[in-house]
Amino acid sequence: MTEPLKIALAGLGTVGTGVVRLIETNAQLIARRARRPVQITAVSARDRTKDRGVDLSAYAWVDDPAELATREDVDVVVEMVGGSDGPALAIARTALAHGKSLVTANKAMLAHHGLELAETAEKAGAALKFEAAVAGGIPVVNGLIDGAAANAVERVYGILNGTCNYILSTMEDTGADFGDVLADAQRLGYAEADPTFDVEGIDAAHKLSLLASIAFGARLDFDAVECVGISQVKAADIAQAQDLGYVIRLIGMSEVDTAEGSPRLFQRVRPFLVPTGHPLANVDGPTNAIVAEGNFVGRLLFQGAGAGDGPTASAVVADIIDIARGEKGPAFAMPVAELEVMEPAASGHRVSSFYIRFTVPDRPGVLAEITAAMRDAGVSIESMIQKGDPDQDGEVILAIVTHPGPESGVVEAVRILDGSASLIAPPLVMQILGS
Template structure:
């Protein structure tokens, strides 16, 4: 009989405990698919006394997670500690150096140190697997790295953060402002007490950096990702978007052209007909576009114990079966450069609060005209002479640098009462 695959789990939070629970609950079906039993035999966590809702009896316990890498009875390390530095990085480095395969859900670590860790994994000829690092239970990594391996991928678009998607959904469905929707998300456990990584787009940017590396065969480059969050999106913007035939989503977008690779995370207006427009609540979506397959859409739960544990176990099954794919899906990297956000070209939504008086619209459109920006539509409802009124403009395709210059000129007008709201329109 084949010996069970002995697994050590570092970090017994939501995901780590979820992995133990899944492996026990679905032990028979996992063994059938892996060709051998997969058993957790050792764990590491800071608190031995915490009730995690699952028995830890009979497991070897290490206070120092790095010690797991030196346990000769451990075949595979599962890292669910999190964080781009500290114990998680030390453990993965030590495990790979010791020739042990690693499965991780750590998107921040991979986005920032992925190139270094991939080199270490290649040197030791062991897998570094990370299906759980992007989009939770959605098999986005395998789809792009393996399922679409025969395609030249031109674009990957994703709703990559369930917290932001939940907040934007609540703002649209219930007319709530950002702060109120965020507070509810925190009460329900969808947002952390400090929601910075989520609502400022950093979490989504980590995941997009990973997807871009896989899709375009280039080194992971988190620093090249343009990042904006959703704090500035208002209920009014969401209502106006609906009237214009759009919905506002925080998207991660990676595209490849002859000029290079563009990676950006920011709020977008997407047509209601686009597949991601109807992905609501805490759900995630990944849309990949290949030259032969066309558009592939994956939708599912992007976080939580069950979905993330499902992704971790899928990697463990691959390791048990001896399936070993290069970390970034290729033996060599392309030399495609990164394209800065200033070179982006697209359509824009612009909302202004202005004093209702003669000549204001002429001043605004003059600033856009001087920047070579062509208007597609304008909305101004009602009159309130001498008072503040909203004015909404949408543009035809324009250069980002030109739009930024025009926006600075518009913001400086004395009739413009607050910083202009700008949201990019995606019409794929």
């Protein structure tokens, strides 16, 4: 009989216990597809007395998760601890240094330390797999590494955070404001008690940086991702977008920009207005969806559950099966030494239409000041909507949609108005997708 692939699990939270259930439930199917049995031999977590709803008695328990990587009965370490540094990074470094393959769903750790870990894996002849780190159960990492391998990918963009998508689509359906929907999302378990990483776009930025590296053969550069979250989006913005034929989605977008001569990497996470006819406009709830555009394959759409124990565990075990088959290729589709260093791309020359929302006092002269700033910055106005805010006496929501033009113009108009007594709050600027 073929020797089993022996697995150690570090972290037994929702996803970790999901991996145990999946391997136990589908053991025979997994063995047939992996061409060898997959066997859990050891586990580690902070509290060995906690009832996790799965029987762990058959597995060795290790208090220090980094020790999993030194055991002779372990071939692959599955890291489910989380966090960009600390125990998770120690586990990853130790596993790869000992020649053990590593499977992780830890997008934060990879965004900050992925190149180091990939290089260590290459030197050790081990695999570094992270399908579950991007979009849960959606096979977008392998889709780009293998399925689109023959293509020059021109653009990758999509909905990369289920919490934000749940909040925005619920705001559409109910007319409620951001704070109320966030509180509901926390109560239902869609948002963390501290939702900052999700709602400020950081989680999506981690994922985007990984996709960009794979898609464009670029060295990871998380620090270069321009990141704006959804916390400033109002119910009024949602309603006005709908009146204009759009929905609002938090979109991560990356592409190679050659406008400045040498190739530069453009990476952005921010709320976009998405035309209702676009595939991403119909992605509701905690769903993720990623679009990749290749020069021969055209547009590819990857869509599905972006989180949860079942989908994420499915992606983790898919990586384990790949390793069981002997698939240990470079983590980012090519060796680290061959990944190209790309400087961050400027955004000022990029041409698009924009939605700009101003919160202003209801008094004469305000509109004239705003339109003068647009004129002086060279921004052409396509349409304008002005509505009073029923919750704030004397406040008016003024929304402007621009004609396509360079982004630098909108930035300049906002700069001109900075500090103006005509603005009650800073403007919210959202790009219109595909314009």
